[in-house]
Amino acid sequence: MTDFPRDAILVVLETSASGVLEDAAPGLLGAAAAAGTPVALVLAAPGAGGSAATEAAALGAAQVLIAESADPAALGVPGVDALAAAAERVRPDAILISHSLNGRDLAGRYAVRSRSAVSADAIDVARDEEGVVAHHSVYGGAYNVASTATFGAPVITVRQGSIDARAAAQPEVSETLTVVPSGKPAARIDSFEEVVGSSSRPELRGAAKVVAGGRGLGSQEQFELVGQLADALGAAVGASRAAVDAGYIPQSHQVGQTGVSVSPQLYIALGISGAIQHRAGMQTAKTIVAVNKDGDAPIFEVADFGVVGDVFKVVPQLISALEARKK
Amino acid sequence: MKIIVLVKEVPDTYGDRKLNLETGLADRAASDVVLDEIGERALELALKYADANDGADVAVLTLAPEGATATIRKGLAMGADRAVHVCDEALLGADLGLTAEALAAAIRRQGFDLVVTGNVSTDGSGGMIPAMLAELLDVPHATGLSSVEIGDGVVSGTRPVESGVQQVSADLPAVISVTEALPEGRFPNFKGIMAAKKKPFEVLTLADLGVAADNPEMARSIMLTVAEKPPRASGVKILDEGDAGDKLADFLVANRLA
Numbered sequence: 001m002t003d004f005p006r007d008a009i010l011v012v013l014e015t016s017a018s019g020v021l022e023d024a025a026p027g028l029l030g031a032a033a034a035a036g037t038p039v040a041l042v043l044a045a046p047g048a049g050g051s052a053a054t055e056a057a058a059l060g061a062a063q064v065l066i067a068e069s070a071d072p073a074a075l076g077v078p079g080v081d082a083l084a085a086a087a088e089r090v091r092p093d094a095i096l097i098s099h100s101l102n103g104r105d106l107a108g109r110y111a112v113r114s115r116s117a118v119s120a121d122a123i124d125v126a127r128d129e130e131g132v133v134a135h136h137s138v139y140g141g142a143y144n145v146a147s148t149a150t151f152g153a154p155v156i157t158v159r160q161g162s163i164d165a166r167a168a169a170q171p172e173v174s175e176t177l178t179v180v181p182s183g184k185p186a187a188r189i190d191s192f193e194e195v196v197g198s199s200s201r202p203e204l205r206g207a208a209k210v211v212a213g214g215r216g217l218g219s220q221e222q223f224e225l226v227g228q229l230a231d232a233l234g235a236a237v238g239a240s241r242a243a244v245d246a247g248y249i250p251q252s253h254q255v256g257q258t259g260v261s262v263s264p265q266l267y268i269a270l271g272i273s274g275a276i277q278h279r280a281g282m283q284t285a286k287t288i289v290a291v292n293k294d295g296d297a298p299i300f301e302v303a304d305f306g307v308v309g310d311v312f313k314v315v316p317q318l319i320s321a322l323e324a325r326k327k
Numbered sequence: 328m329k330i331i332v333l334v335k336e337v338p339d340t341y342g343d344r345k346l347n348l349e350t351g352l353a354d355r356a357a358s359d360v361v362l363d364e365i366g367e368r369a370l371e372l373a374l375k376y377a378d379a380n381d382g383a384d385v386a387v388l389t390l391a392p393e394g395a396t397a398t399i400r401k402g403l404a405m406g407a408d409r410a411v412h413v414c415d416e417a418l419l420g421a422d423l424g425l426t427a428e429a430l431a432a433a434i435r436r437q438g439f440d441l442v443v444t445g446n447v448s449t450d451g452s453g454g455m456i457p458a459m460l461a462e463l464l465d466v467p468h469a470t471g472l473s474s475v476e477i478g479d480g481v482v483s484g485t486r487p488v489e490s491g492v493q494q495v496s497a498d499l500p501a502v503i504s505v506t507e508a509l510p511e512g513r514f515p516n517f518k519g520i521m522a523a524k525k526k527p528f529e530v531l532t533l534a535d536l537g538v539a540a541d542n543p544e545m546a547r548s549i550m551l552t553v554a555e556k557p558p559r560a561s562g563v564k565i566l567d568e569g570d571a572g573d574k575l576a577d578f579l580v581a582n583r584l585a
Contacts, residue, residue, distance in 0.1 A: 016489070016490035016491075017490060017491065018490075022489060022490075023489070075467070075468070075469065075493075075495055075497075076458065076468060077467075080462075099454075100488070100489055101446075101454075101470060101471040101486075101487075101488055101489075102488060102489075104453070104454045104455050104458065104470075105455075105457075105458035105468060105470050106458075107455055107458075108423070108427070108455030108456070108457070108458035108459040108462070109458045109459065109461065109462040109468075111423070111424060111455075111459065112424065112427060112459045112462040112463055113462055115424075115544060115545050115546060116424075116546050117422065117424060117546040117547050117548040117549075118422070118423050118424060118453075118455060118548055119548050120423065120451075120452070120453035120454070120455055121452055121453060121454075133551060137556075138346070138452075139344045139345075139346065139450070141556060142344065142346075142555065142556060143346050143553060143554065143555055143556060144552075144553070144554045144555075144556055145346075145351065145550055145552070145553045145554075146550070146551040146552045146553075147548050147549060147550050147551060148548070148549060148551055149546045149547070149548060149549070150546050150547045150548075150549055151546050152546040154546075154548065157455075184462075184465065185465065185466055185467045185497075185498070186467050186497075187467040187468060187469040187495045187496060187497035187501065188495060188496050188497070189493045189494070189495050190483070190493075190494045190495060190496055191493070191494045192491055192492070192493050192494075193491050193492045194490055194491040195490065195491045195492065203489070205489070209584070232585075233579075233584075233585055251507065251508060252487070257449055258364070258365075258449065258507055259507075261452075265584065266579070266584045287582060287584060289575065289578070289579075291571075291575075295564070295566070300564055303562060303564070304562035304563070305562055305563050305565075305575065305578045306562070306563065306564035306565070307564075307565055307566075307567055307571045307574075307575060308564065308565070308566045308567060309566065309567025309571050310567065313567065313569075313571075313572070314567055314571045314572045314575065315572065316572070317570075317571070317572025317573060318572035318573075318575050318576050319572075320572075321572055321573045321575075321576035322576050322579070322585055325576065325580060325585070
């Protein structure tokens with residue numbers, strides 16, 4: 001039996017169906033390293049545990065427990081069973097999970113089962129004399145809140161893309177975790193279709209750079225300008241609710257209170273007025289750039305660099321200037 | 328078919344939302360409150376099923392302070408058959424765990440085939456209550472559904488996740504949560520508003536539910552500090568004089584963003 005570090009932070013990492021670790025993995029391990037010694041639990045697709053463990057060690061996991069689901073069609077429950085077994089073995093000071101849909105389900109079920117306290121949607125994790133503390137940005141970034149558990153290891157979900165810290169690579173120390181299934185009823189995953197990105201653009205959630213367009217783009221065809229700038233910067237494409245409602249782009253690209261919340265290094269808002277609901281989903285971005293015809297648009301209140309001008313003039317010039325620099 | 332829909336009173340995101348800096352709790356007096364839109368979509372799903380199927384019973388369930396009655400009544404006006412309001416002083420500032428416990432106890436007391444919730448509320452954005460309820464009620468969860476089919480003894484739907492799209496199904500009883508992709512809630516009409524006044528409206532305390540807010544065996548999440556973030560200072564704003572694209576490129580390069 002391996003011994004686990006006394007200041008272990010258990011980090012749960014999911015793999016995709018094709019076996020690679022989720023995008024949130026580097027940030028989760030980075031956050032864990034700042035608060036203790038990262039120990040990873042890899043919830044892997046069958047056959048993918050070994051490679052995922054190697055990946056986790058390279059991202060900073062000092063030790064890796066591998067759990068390949070015996071019943072991959074069961075939704076959620078096998079992951080909870082694995083986490084319960086892992087926490088029992090590792091006895092961590094905190095458990096970190098991505099604030100993704102699956103991560104939230106896992107955190108919620110596990111917290112109930114283990115009678116643990118849960119801190120949701122953290123943007124940073126730290127340790128003080130008392131234990132591990134989660135930091136949150138609430139009400140669309142208007143308030144900073146710190147939370148912790150009354151006792152025991154808190155279960156903390158971490159907002160995707162919010163952690164910049166990265167952990168140093170560790171030599172791989174991994175073992176397969178023995179999991180006794182709880183037999184709890186679970187929904188079935190009847191089929192799965194992997195999204196084959198129609199372009200090489202990064203996923204909006206967790207992207208380091210986001211270029212977003214609003215109703216100011218005027219039409220679905222003209223919205224492609226957003227994509228062109230995104231490609232020039234290697235950014236993901238986002239949109240305001242107005243642009244989604246106008247049918248310029250699918251809802252999965254919506255940034256805001258009711259869409260995706262993003263905390264990228266760079267957020268460029270094109271033709272977006274910046275209603276409160278939109279700002280709520282993006283104002284924790286490190287740098288915000290806005291281009292809008294209307295100099296009174298509220299987006300300028302949060303912009304680090306604002307251009308009052310026509311997106312159809314400014315953006316093409318920006319793209320060619322960026323391309324000229326690359327040469 | 329007994330369907331319980333979770334609804335929630337939240338500060339309207341169209342206005343300013345405030346936290347009380349002394350207690351860390353939502354300052355309910357500071358902003359208008361509304362029925363959370365995602366809960367209205369969840370209710371619409373249940374009502375559509377009830378429209379098409381005889382013998383469906385739709386209840387709205389909420390956990391909220393005393394003043395929330397009017398907001399919950401909107402759910403009845405939209406067409407729900409009954410409302411259940413879990414209301415107790417001891418729930419002020421309840422964390423996710425205690426909230427889930429109280430809701431699960433109320434759901435168990437009603438009996439259910441299907442619990443429908445929104446995926447994430449606009450104020451808390453924890454998005455964990457559905458899975459917590461499923462664990463407490465010992466039933467399957469199917470969360471984040473962008474389309475839902477309620478069948479005979481089974482619920483199925485489309486579940487977009489990070490890497491793709493799942494088709495999932497669960498035997499009833501089950502807990503599901505739905506996304507914004509579902510249709511908006513219907514507007515209550517005059518007849519509905521009048522009828523709402525006569526519909527059963529049950530108020531339950533923690534004692535009624537047999538839940539202890541201060542159970543020493545349960546770890547709770549507590550707030551350590553709360554601070555208002557200084558408003559983000561606005562930066563440079565320039566008027567395009569034909570070279571704004573180039574200036575913007577300079578800014579991005581100077582900040583190592585391009």
